[in-house]
Amino acid sequence: MRAREIPPLALDSYQRAARIILSNHLVTQSYPDRIALPLLRRWATELREDLLELFGYRLEVTETTARLFTVADRLDPTAAARTTNDRTFDRHRYAYLALCLAALGRAGNQITLSELADHVAADAAQVDGVDLSTERSADRDAFVDAVGWLAARGAITLADGDAGGWAANPSAGEALYDIDRSVVVALFRPPRALQHLTSIRGLLSGSEAQAADEDGYSPDRSTDLRETARRVRRSLVERPVVYADQLDDDERLQLALPRTAADVEALTGLVAERRAEGIALIDTSGRMSDLRFPSTGTVAQVALLLAGEIADRVLDPDAVQLVRMPVPQARTSDLIAQLDSAIPAGGIFHGLAERTAEIPVAEGGATELFPLIEDSWIRHTVEDLIRRYGRTFAAQWQADHDGLRHEAVAVLDKQRLVRRTSGGVLALPALARYRGVVVNIRDRAGQPQLFADDPESVAVQAPVLAPQPPSEPVPSDQ
Template identity: 35%
Template sequence: MTPEPADARAAVPDARAHVLDCEHAAEVRRAARALLARPLLLASGPYGDAFRLVRRHSSELREWFDRNTGWALRVDAQSARLVKAPGTLDDATHPAREATRSGAPFTRRRYVLLCLALAALERGEAQIALGRLAEQVLLDAADPELAAAGVEFTLERRDERLDLAAVVRLLLAYGVLRRVAGDEEAYVGGTGDALYDVDRRVLAGLLAARHGPSLITVTSFEERSAALSAETSLDSEELRFRAMRRGLTRRLLDDPVLYYDTLTDAELGYLTRQRAFLTARITELTGLVPEVRAEGIAMVDPDDDLTDLRMPEQGTHGHITLLLAEHLAGAGGELSIDDLKTRVRELADIHGGFWSKTAREPGAEGELVEQALARLVALSLAERTPGGVRARPALGRYAVGEAVITEPGAKKAPAPQHVREEAPR
């Protein structure tokens, strides 16, 4: 029997090692994507498999996120929490939303109630009834400073009870609360109550801040926001470069598009020099692919599951959003809100037969325009201006090109198409 060549025998372990390395890299990628999609994962519930994957690779993930973004990763036996901080503090386009099909954005009062509810739960016991939580929130809401800020909460009106119920449902979705009995609708209607278990570990890890709020002494909202997430003193060139690397990586991961004109000169210079390195590191971990244009960079997701907001293509609101995107892309400059309302009325005459009845009613164009603009601005496809709104460069993909007609038998040139692909993440 002819013996197998030595180099062939050596190749077998190498091939197996390569397969194992590929499997390991794929698992780390799935774990990282799971954390980016849901920064809070619980061992129980629908994302238990993702949690176990994150826990298995927690050391590698913790090191990557700390080095490249400055985000801390906390993992225990029951939960994994990626403590994300935004790349910029002035983006109000991605609010907390109701944990219902409507997904309505949180109002100012709901944010206040959320903070008051978390404070009450921190002081409370392992179980709490919704009525008892409401009493605690009501006492704290009587603070004179809240009243001076125009926040009123009395629980006398149904809409106030609905706001508190929305806060509770969000905490249920986060895993801070687990429903034991009853439901929120009964409480809102005044016919019953609800009882919850409080997961204190999840509650303790919910706050994403570098510094404790009780240690912040400045008073204005902008100063407090900046102080909560402030980096350590950047007193050396190495620390400044590290801060820029982390900030740019956070924005590449989180923002639909990173436009060069939103960067400082120092950030733009650093990104110009380190662009290939930064994008390659992100691609290696997440699978996001860089799309580099003259105006900026978008990290595009081929799997289309890392975005919290998509460009709609179905339903009345989706159709109107796409049509207004096309209109803005071809405008070549700033348009006023009245211009867009007029355009919606014109579109209703053309496409109204396919729209919902409420969208065709007189006066509905104002709300339709605002809903469309909220999505376009959140996707960095448009920006509001003092005079109205104007397109951002990425909106050009929704522009309509001129049709090209060729003679019979001639070689056909590719005609520009109305591209309705989704905005990157």
């Protein structure tokens, strides 16, 4: 492993480069910033070897881009693309994004926003269920969101005009973009020809091995163990917490081996926190997650308060004993079926199609039981939090209690602190880290007040080491 050969004085630079590419997968001359690409180019050889050895990832570095080709072990419905305003992409935005990439690949060095919209509209008309009408404001907004996503990554650069003006009034507004073809090419590089796939299963890492087994080939034991170790390491950098109970027997064995997490620590500079329930990587830099928790903002603050309340309820010896249930299966098959139903049948080359549609995908076999927190209790608790601290919340959430509760639970679910189930949520072990949450009320001193009773601001603190990692630590063995 090349990371162990790096001189101590240069190791921090190498680990920063590893964190950048693992966090972004695509690095350009402007994305995520202007110093990222030179840093990656400096360590390209060492990173290429370590990423392949530890994760099975392939790294390509050119003068203008660095692209990490990852391996998908499972589908993650929470890992969605987001707009510049932090809105989740819906199916139309994804469709416009794919069609924009196709149009940009055929274009010259520059293109206007209206020309790009015309190309996308023409291509969209050939796909059932997708269309783009510049007469509809919602379509224009979705299209501009896709264009903004590409612009943020440097695939296109605004040369003149304003995309917002075009979205408001296409007949009056216009925007001109320079096209960076190297970024466009680097963005869309699927591991297999999509026209040869009849199912999304063909993009998952297990498909090749399972198909090979059908042909009578069985890899040797050492190869199988190496791939299992890679799969566990991928989980460590892709999930906030890796629970041992949610892995199969071979994966649990690899997770228990000290070297598995130690190799990832050496590459990334993160610190592995190991407990009986599993492992989490602690990122004190705060730059290796798309969702930092704890964090600022009303939703994050309420989520932290709710986490503390749930932890106190679970650990309360005087309360009525909670019902315990296993974590529900991921329902991967249902998600695959939904995605497969959207594949345009006319675009498949059936003569060359790979045999992946019938290959089963493991749903997981967790058997440990976790306490169930019912929806009615969560609703009552959030209402109580709103009564106590609601005057400090953003106005949007003061009028939408149900929405605030839904978003706060979603944050906890994404951080693998709870898991949604029928009738409530299951409290997972990592949640215990946030018991005993402390609330500090700060006066807004020095700020002009419109009324004498202008509300204070609330600061919620968790009794954990600071700064808080975006990948959540696992609790103590209680």
